Amino acid sequence: MEEKIKILSLNHITKDFPGTRALDDVSFDLYAGEIHCLVGENGAGKSTLIKILSGAEKPDQGEIVLFGKTYRQLTTKQAIDLKIATIYQDVDLVDSLTVADNIFLGVELRDRFGVVDTQQQEKIARQIMSQLNIHIDPKLLVEELSPAQKQILQLIKALHREARLLIMDEPTSSLGIEETKALLELVRNLAAKGIGIIYISHYLQEVTQIGDRITVLKDGKTVSTYHKSQFTIEQLIRDMVGRDAALFYHKEKVPIGNVGLKVENYSRKGLVRNVSFEVRRGEIFGLGGMVGSGRTELVNLIFGVDKRESGELYLDGKQITPNSPRQAIRNKVCLITEDRKGSGIFPIRSVKENMAIVHNEQKGNGFIRLSRERQFVSQMIDALKIQLASIEQDISSLSGGNQQKSILGRWLLTQADVFIFDEPTKGVDIGSKEEIYRIMTDLCRQQKCIIMVSSDMPELISMSDRIGVMRDGELVAVINARETSEEELLRVYLGYQNSKEAGGKNGQVTTDSN
Amino acid sequence: MDKSLQTQTKSVSSTRLSFWRGVVENQWFLLLIVVFLISALTGYVNPRYFMQQNLFNILEQISVLGLVAAGATILIISGNFDISVGSIIGLSACIMAILINQGINEFLVGVIGVLVCIFCATLNGVLSVAFRTPSFIISLATIGVYHGIALALTQGVIQTIYGKFEFIASTKLFGFFPLLFFISILGYLFVHFILKYTQIGRRIFAIGNNPRAAFLAGINVPLNTIFFFFLNGILVGLASVLILSRLGAALPSTGAGIELRAIGAVVIGGVPITGGRGNVLGTFLGVLLMGVISNSLNMMRVNPYFQEVAYGLLIIFAVAISSIRYRWLGSK
Numbered sequence: 001m002e003e004k005i006k007i008l009s010l011n012h013i014t015k016d017f018p019g020t021r022a023l024d025d026v027s028f029d030l031y032a033g034e035i036h037c038l039v040g041e042n043g044a045g046k047s048t049l050i051k052i053l054s055g056a057e058k059p060d061q062g063e064i065v066l067f068g069k070t071y072r073q074l075t076t077k078q079a080i081d082l083k084i085a086t087i088y089q090d091v092d093l094v095d096s097l098t099v100a101d102n103i104f105l106g107v108e109l110r111d112r113f114g115v116v117d118t119q120q121q122e123k124i125a126r127q128i129m130s131q132l133n134i135h136i137d138p139k140l141l142v143e144e145l146s147p148a149q150k151q152i153l154q155l156i157k158a159l160h161r162e163a164r165l166l167i168m169d170e171p172t173s174s175l176g177i178e179e180t181k182a183l184l185e186l187v188r189n190l191a192a193k194g195i196g197i198i199y200i201s202h203y204l205q206e207v208t209q210i211g212d213r214i215t216v217l218k219d220g221k222t223v224s225t226y227h228k229s230q231f232t233i234e235q236l237i238r239d240m241v242g243r244d245a246a247l248f249y250h251k252e253k254v255p256i257g258n259v260g261l262k263v264e265n266y267s268r269k270g271l272v273r274n275v276s277f278e279v280r281r282g283e284i285f286g287l288g289g290m291v292g293s294g295r296t297e298l299v300n301l302i303f304g305v306d307k308r309e310s311g312e313l314y315l316d317g318k319q320i321t322p323n324s325p326r327q328a329i330r331n332k333v334c335l336i337t338e339d340r341k342g343s344g345i346f347p348i349r350s351v352k353e354n355m356a357i358v359h360n361e362q363k364g365n366g367f368i369r370l371s372r373e374r375q376f377v378s379q380m381i382d383a384l385k386i387q388l389a390s391i392e393q394d395i396s397s398l399s400g401g402n403q404q405k406s407i408l409g410r411w412l413l414t415q416a417d418v419f420i421f422d423e424p425t426k427g428v429d430i431g432s433k434e435e436i437y438r439i440m441t442d443l444c445r446q447q448k449c450i451i452m453v454s455s456d457m458p459e460l461i462s463m464s465d466r467i468g469v470m471r472d473g474e475l476v477a478v479i480n481a482r483e484t485s486e487e488e489l490l491r492v493y494l495g496y497q498n499s500k501e502a503g504g505k506n507g508q509v510t511t512d513s514n
Numbered sequence: 515m516d517k518s519l520q521t522q523t524k525s526v527s528s529t530r531l532s533f534w535r536g537v538v539e540n541q542w543f544l545l546l547i548v549v550f551l552i553s554a555l556t557g558y559v560n561p562r563y564f565m566q567q568n569l570f571n572i573l574e575q576i577s578v579l580g581l582v583a584a585g586a587t588i589l590i591i592s593g594n595f596d597i598s599v600g601s602i603i604g605l606s607a608c609i610m611a612i613l614i615n616q617g618i619n620e621f622l623v624g625v626i627g628v629l630v631c632i633f634c635a636t637l638n639g640v641l642s643v644a645f646r647t648p649s650f651i652i653s654l655a656t657i658g659v660y661h662g663i664a665l666a667l668t669q670g671v672i673q674t675i676y677g678k679f680e681f682i683a684s685t686k687l688f689g690f691f692p693l694l695f696f697i698s699i700l701g702y703l704f705v706h707f708i709l710k711y712t713q714i715g716r717r718i719f720a721i722g723n724n725p726r727a728a729f730l731a732g733i734n735v736p737l738n739t740i741f742f743f744f745l746n747g748i749l750v751g752l753a754s755v756l757i758l759s760r761l762g763a764a765l766p767s768t769g770a771g772i773e774l775r776a777i778g779a780v781v782i783g784g785v786p787i788t789g790g791r792g793n794v795l796g797t798f799l800g801v802l803l804m805g806v807i808s809n810s811l812n813m814m815r816v817n818p819y820f821q822e823v824a825y826g827l828l829i830i831f832a833v834a835i836s837s838i839r840y841r842w843l844g845s846k
Contacts, residue, residue, distance in 0.1 A: 329732040346719070347724065348791050349719055353716060357731050368713060
């Protein structure tokens, strides 16, 4: 290889968020013209690393050396001035403008009257694209483009801005095989032009194809860095998992009863495909998979939030398929959402109102008896050990853990039979986490049916009885949680059954122990 | 045992805490002080201000605005606006006046007037929900519709009712307390009861604060939103009867601008324009403050055109205060 110029080194970066250490003494570097891939599980710290490079987050410790200059932290403006371009999975383009307009957005060419020179822009856009052997009509509106074309357009936009460092976050997650191929080709082309590229993907096949080097992150730490042809997919998977026994919660064994909940044939266009499974009374059915695999979409369908294409829900043999959350709640199904702030709490209402709302809706004759309400809410607060100054205080003034427990209390008050948890301990401190696990175990003892979506593997393995794995909207496997390991689970998530049979992103896996 | 004692002391201190939080949060204390200050100043300049008759005059003057503002409190807390209230009142007043002049029973006419308002207000809610358009925009459009119908019905001619409805405006309970203000108080109490003691009240706050979370908590957001408009219609209906009684005549422009003053009063009373929080006591004091200021300016012989300026400044002042306060509460 010819002489290499180091354009980036991150030295000993540490970043704390309330309750978790997102990055722990991470070092990482990148050469001009190199494609350095970053892999890791959900929550390993990849996004935080990108955010630090794009100036969206500031590191607590460590230094960033970019093009020979050292920085403690970056601002977004500095990142742009240094020609660092970040391309996120959710596309960052203006749909109502043309391809050319998007390429020149903010740096428009003007004619001598000061008006945007559309023709010139289109001409240059066409030139840039033809150099790369891409053929998109610059006059098309972005909303008319396919997802793959949009990704490509983002690359061209970055190229036109003379990006020297390109960060790509899951660029192929919504692309088909052919489109992925074309995009990878383009990425390789850009690297050949001397641009340094950080490429993040959970499709290990892609990573092995294009990466000059690969770094594995786990729980905010760098586990390993490999050069091209030094690694195997096997090795990468092993590096991504393997945690301390201390992170696993010891769940008490609870007797499991008959089948309670039956989920049949749930589908939603493009997001969830023909998912069926059963949950027994007293059982926790975990739902795993990479972010974007359709887990949250599935539980939203079951709860009646979104319109489904097909699907029926049975509780104890009785059909209860809900068309709205209201109907779901009436049939004793409840959902504790992932997005606590956006769709869980009423931030400027009191803890009391937040907890009582569904109970009031159920039992109410239209009027609210304040003293009774105060009583049952206080009892629940004591039972869940929620820490607060007054039940009248705004719920947003509580810590994340206490907010989550309050929301849990809201649903416990409804006496539901089916509890669906979507990331039950996200953004929650260790103490509250254990408390929430204890409550879930209690629910099992009361023979409730529980579905739990989780990106936290130790949580998923230690709390679930069985784990359903979602990939590209399908339930590809149901695994007995007691007989699995993180490594096996991750393999199923990614679609690599074993080293010989590397499945690829559309590969089918048939580990159905059910 | 030790523990129960602990929780007891905790709850005592927490009620005290929530009392002071209430003072800071509800704005009512501040408003009361301002009302007293202005009154003291005006009374000093013109002692006639404190005469019983003038004080009751103020209460009578703010009665109609009070009903409209009570209704607006419900809507604004729920995250909605109805700026067509003024033209609804105009339409209803014109219809009532025409019917009275045709010799129809006064009581029946009053009922019809209220129903017209309920219908128009509810229609705003239905349209807003059906087309998923902010109610502010829908009611902006229906202003023209309702006002135009009133113009067509009256041909733009003033409809005098020759004292037919006057007894409502002229009745003084116990010989001194204006019936108008009494009805207005009933309106506040009605809204207060709904907000505090009913499931609908909880839904008003919930939908206003986080409609997505309300939906996921099993609340039918569209249907309830329409119902909030319906409730507003009842109060607007009463207001239209009172205004006709006070004026003794109706024009399509009767009530014009009242919705903006009502929204102003609600904002002055401490309801954030983004909804989700607030109470009717604040609204009452907001309305009272407007009445007091208007009366004081008269008493001090300030050019009446400046009253509009005063209202405007007052609203800006109130918004500034609440903005500063929430920033302070938020960043503590």
